Amino acid sequence: MTSKREDLVKAAKKLLWERGYEATSPRDIQDASGAGQGSFYHHFDGKLDLAATALEEVSAEMQEVATALLASDVPGLERVARFLGQKRNGRKGCRLGRFAGEASILEPKLRVPIKRYFECLANLLAAAIADAQRAGALHAAAEPRQIAEMLIAVLQGGFVLSRIHGDKEAINRATATTMALLRATGARA
Amino acid sequence: MTSKREDLVKAAKKLLWERGYEATSPRDIQDASGAGQGSFYHHFDGKLDLAATALEEVSAEMQEVATALLASDVPGLERVARFLGQKRNGRKGCRLGRFAGEASILEPKLRVPIKRYFECLANLLAAAIADAQRAGALHAAAEPRQIAEMLIAVLQGGFVLSRIHGDKEAINRATATTMALLRATGARA
DNA sequence: GTCTATAACGTGATAGAC
DNA sequence: GTCTATCACGTTATAGAC
Numbered sequence: 001m002t003s004k005r006e007d008l009v010k011a012a013k014k015l016l017w018e019r020g021y022e023a024t025s026p027r028d029i030q031d032a033s034g035a036g037q038g039s040f041y042h043h044f045d046g047k048l049d050l051a052a053t054a055l056e057e058v059s060a061e062m063q064e065v066a067t068a069l070l071a072s073d074v075p076g077l078e079r080v081a082r083f084l085g086q087k088r089n090g091r092k093g094c095r096l097g098r099f100a101g102e103a104s105i106l107e108p109k110l111r112v113p114i115k116r117y118f119e120c121l122a123n124l125l126a127a128a129i130a131d132a133q134r135a136g137a138l139h140a141a142a143e144p145r146q147i148a149e150m151l152i153a154v155l156q157g158g159f160v161l162s163r164i165h166g167d168k169e170a171i172n173r174a175t176a177t178t179m180a181l182l183r184a185t186g187a188r189a
Numbered sequence: 190m191t192s193k194r195e196d197l198v199k200a201a202k203k204l205l206w207e208r209g210y211e212a213t214s215p216r217d218i219q220d221a222s223g224a225g226q227g228s229f230y231h232h233f234d235g236k237l238d239l240a241a242t243a244l245e246e247v248s249a250e251m252q253e254v255a256t257a258l259l260a261s262d263v264p265g266l267e268r269v270a271r272f273l274g275q276k277r278n279g280r281k282g283c284r285l286g287r288f289a290g291e292a293s294i295l296e297p298k299l300r301v302p303i304k305r306y307f308e309c310l311a312n313l314l315a316a317a318i319a320d321a322q323r324a325g326a327l328h329a330a331a332e333p334r335q336i337a338e339m340l341i342a343v344l345q346g347g348f349v350l351s352r353i354h355g356d357k358e359a360i361n362r363a364t365a366t367t368m369a370l371l372r373a374t375g376a377r378a
Numbered sequence: 379g380t381c382t383a384t385a386a387c388g389t390g391a392t393a394g395a396c
Numbered sequence: 397g398t399c400t401a402t403c404a405c406g407t408t409a410t411a412g413a414c
Contacts, residue, residue, distance in 0.1 A: 379414105380413105380414085381412100381413080381414075382411100382412095382413080382414100383410100383411085383412090383413095384409105384410080384411080384412105385408105385409085385410075385411095386407100386408095386409090386410100387406100387407080387408085387409100388405100388406085388407075388408100389404105389405080389406075389407090390403105390404095390405090390406105391402105391403085391404090391405105392401100392402080392403075392404105393400100393401085393402080393403095394399100394400095394401090394402105395398105395399080395400080395401095396397105396398085396399075396400100
């Protein structure tokens, strides 16, 4: 048996992904969850509070997925390839990155969980890249941390391009090209 | 002497950049431009029409800038470096890419001018990259068009990261790292 | 804990005077 | 071409019954 609170958070996660923060109203969330106004304002201070709760959960889920893909004992370069190579539907956008364009990203309660995921991801990627460089599988032309941030930028920009062109594969082409380039730098010291 | 119509478009361009489409109201634009409701609805069908007009202008301006930077007779790799190396304030976001996250990107009147800029930019970059590969300055590990789209993704993702981290330099680090990697692939056939 | 009723405000648009 | 007055509707939130 799910509580109305859970229903509200679940609906918020779905609608925030589909529409973003500003375009999602408390009414929309109530309708989608089957909960009334009373439940909404009993469990949460308001729209911002519920959205923050939802984004905290999304951030935690995505950190878990990234950790599963990137923190194994597979060689570093293959961990990166495995993460980058996940097939994504670019038209849906990133569940957290999509808020970057909204004015509400300035709101700390929304920005903090989002930021936390991206820092976690950068750490995981940087570690894998450092492994690859130590193993001689990746050219050391740049710092692991800098390469990690570049890879995250390719992913986020891939979502942007997919949405602008209405082409869900644009992001997958961008990551594939990046991986090819990374491998083409070769193993030179 | 500027007409109220010009004032409205100018204000719309500014506010759309700062706040996006959904968070900008006709009232905001009227206040910022010094025009009344009457002028607004005399010159434009409504908010969507004015926003489309504003984005058409922004798209044209950005195509002009990109062409100036990328369509010279400088060697291909240096044209790419010159474009990518432009110092950007990442916190402000891309004047066109920022709309990718909004639900309103599905509206053709908004999406078309945005899409047009990104296609123009991809063509310019691909041509420069093809030049570089022909000149032996860039490894031919990937198609020019694919590399071009990857570079645009780095830029757009750089804006996303800058806004999420509140760090205007994040985008400039991402482009610098990308350029370093591109150069590190070397001139091998 | 959940509901319905209501309120104060803002949004996007129209009407009609000047 | 520009203005002010007005409107119908939606948003976010509160009040109070059950």
